[in-house]
Amino acid sequence: MNLSHFSAVLLFSLFTSIVFGITQRAEPKKMVRFAALCFALFIVGTVAASWAMWLIKP
């Protein structure tokens, strides 16, 4: 199996966000919202960190 870096980020974020949503909130609606927030933060955080690394490269 071979994944691109971005595909790996997407899969990691998706699965982790689902577990966080289910375990960290008590109501279904809040679970979905928290999972979506976690997913967005994972993706945005990763892209931001990637650009930061590109900017500070020697």
Place this chain on the structure above:
Amino acid sequence: MPAEANGKTGSSDASSSGVSPALALVAGWLVPGAGHLLLGKWVRALLLMVSIVGMFAIGIALAGKVYTPNTGEPLDMLGFAGDLGAGLLYLLARVLGWGQAPVLVVVADYGTKFIVVAGLLNIVAAVDAHSLASGRKQS
């Protein structure tokens, strides 16, 4: 007035499911989602199982490393603790010899992280099942 009579539940009260919190914890650790399944929350159980097993399987497919005990390296010991969180999945991986190949490509290192995080997420899910069974978490 007893706690049950006024509708309040404390941490020592059994939940309405009647499942022992310890059983929910151990079942959830051994098989991802099994703790929630015992409590009748099958949608959550299915989502947890798909997420954790999927993550573990992707890690194996990416040729990630499955840690073994007693290597003497602190980071390896932490990795082993994380891997062990996957319960029977870890045992299956060890028995079938999955993930033993040396890490040669970048995505294999991703695979190693996928396997460790799958184990850690499984522990979080098992503790959540325990909280539901004990009444600490309401629903």
